[in-house]
Amino acid sequence: MAKIPPSQEARLGDDAGAGRAGAAPARAAGSSGALETLAAQLAATAIERDRQGGHAAAERELIRASGLLKLSVPTAYGGAGASWSAVLAAVRKLAEVDSALAHVFGFHHLQVAGVLLYGTPEQQAYFLQPTVERQLFWGNALNPLDRRVIARAELDGYRIDGVKSFSSGSVGSDVLTFSAWHKPSGTALIAALPTRAEGITVNPDWDSFGQRQTDSGTVRFDHVRLEAIQVLQAPGAAPTARSTLRSQVAQLIMTNLYLGIARGAFQEARRYVREDARPWFAAGVQRHADDPYVQERFGEFWLRVEAAQALADHAGLKLDAALARGPSVTADERGEVAVAGAQAKVLAHRAALAVGSELFDVTGASSTAARYGLDRYWRNARVHTLHDPVAYKIRDLGRYALLDQVPEPTAYS
Structure with missing residues (x-):
């Protein structure tokens, strides 16, 4: 491993979860069981923590203990070596129950991507071996x-x-x-x-x-x-087509955050309608779920979620394919990833906002009680979807559809 500068040797990983008394042993990174367990742990306190805000220190330790921080780290450095489509699926799963912690988790992996796409092999070893050995949590x-x-x-x-x-x-x-x-x-x-x-x-x-x-x-x-x-x-360094894929990793992390929010909102609205809601007196049905107007709205919600998910999955596979090309990936191939990512992000953006706000039309007045926390889906989607204007994604898609122009690489496209 490359030598750590003496002034920072003691600090790289100090107080990380691996060295803390009582830290839980890491599960096998990337296993579906670890992800399901973590999602259940976050879901148990998500509503109350959303209300309180602040630093979720205990929940971040649950993420660390899950072993999933090494999901995107190559096996050469001791990581799980998962595909990026698998990492994105994990972000989506966590966002269904807690989009804030899914954001923290996803952005940890975005920083790993930066090391892999910008760094030399020496730098990758310098940063990523300690990341695995000491279960380091990256921030942005x-x-x-x-x-x-x-x-x-x-x-x-x-x-x-x-x-x-x-x-x-x-x-x-x-x-x-x-x-x-x-x-x-x-x-x-x-x-x-x-x-x-x-x-x-x-x-x-x-x-x-x-x-x-x-x-x-x-x-x-x-x-x-x-x-x-x-x-x-370094300053003045010309980015390569491969290195600019970092922005596509970032965009697809956001896309899967939005998609996870939409899926979580749909699932909670579905549960509420099936278990708690009472039918409107004029509907002439015994169960709220049998109201045809409610069924029509759920059909619309489902279409939005399914369409966004199909495009998000497609974009994730395009990203995997481009990264597999290594240094030989071309600007046009990179541009095709950006087009697929823009398509997915627009639909996920719309699905999260629509389902998160319109679910109240079918769940009714009682569903606004604080104990259900259903407002968090729209609030979280509304805040995060302002990260970069979706109108510019649609403009990029229009240029591609009309003029065959792929998006110009920037930190947001």
């Missing part, structure tokens, strides 16, 4: 639209100063991927550091009305030293 401070973090060259590395917002999973993380603006080149560098490195402060100041436990704090860098091996993409 790579918001590309926020250029307040500045990188200044110093000897064979950099000094980092500034503040980064919308840093998903940063609170409670062990390692952070981040971007910093390099003024001389007019470009950003991308790097990773232990969250507890000297000079890094994570402020738990996320206060949106949805996705309340995504640990999306504000990260401050005060004269932080960055070693050369920790720089995954």
Whole structure:
């Protein structure tokens, strides 16, 4: 394994779950049993935790103990080596019961993807072997639209100063991927550091009305030293078609979050109508589920969910195929992944918002009681779907359909 800089050797993985007294033994990563167990554990407290917000420290330890943090890490580094379509399916499953913790889980794997797509074999070993051995939890401070973090060259590395917002999973993380603006080149560098490195402060100041436990704090860098091996993409480096697939991993994680929200909302509405709801007096039926108008609405919900799921599955397989091509993947092949991802994201976006809000039309007034927590589906979908405007995805699809133009690679396309 590559040598860890002496100043950070003690910090890389300090206090991670593997070294904590009482940490549960990891289950076999990637097993359906581990995922089902974790989903059930998160579901048991999801409604109350959504109401409270804040840092879900205990639930993050459940994720760590599940062994699923190593799902996307290649077997060469001790990971499970799962396909990205399998990782996305796991995100979707968790989002059905708890989209905030699914977000934290998905963004952990997004940072692993960044190491795999940007990093050299030496850097991959440097970061990913400890990730598996110490069960490290990764967070994100790579918001590309926020250029307040500045990188200044110093000897064979950099000094980092500034503040980064919308840093998903940063609170409670062990390692952070981040971007910093390099003024001389007019470009950003991308790097990773232990969250507890000297000079890094994570402020738990996320206060949106949805996705309340995504640990999306504000990260401050005060004269932080960055070693050369920790720089995954140097300033001015030309991205390859393969490296730009990171944004497609990010987009499909979001897509499967939205799809999971839609599926969870559908399932809870279905349960409520079958078990708790009473029919409207004018319906002339004994059971609310026998009302033809209720059945019609559920048919519409199901169509939205099934269509979004079909496109999400298709896009996941396209991503797998492109990544399997390795360095030989072409810009056009990358563009086809972006088209498939945009299609899936638009439908998942619409399904999550529609089912999450319209379910009350069929569940009725009593379903708005706080104990059911049915409002969380729409709130979580509404907050997260604002990450990047869906109108620009539809524009990209229109350009492709009309002019055969694939989306230009950006952090969002």
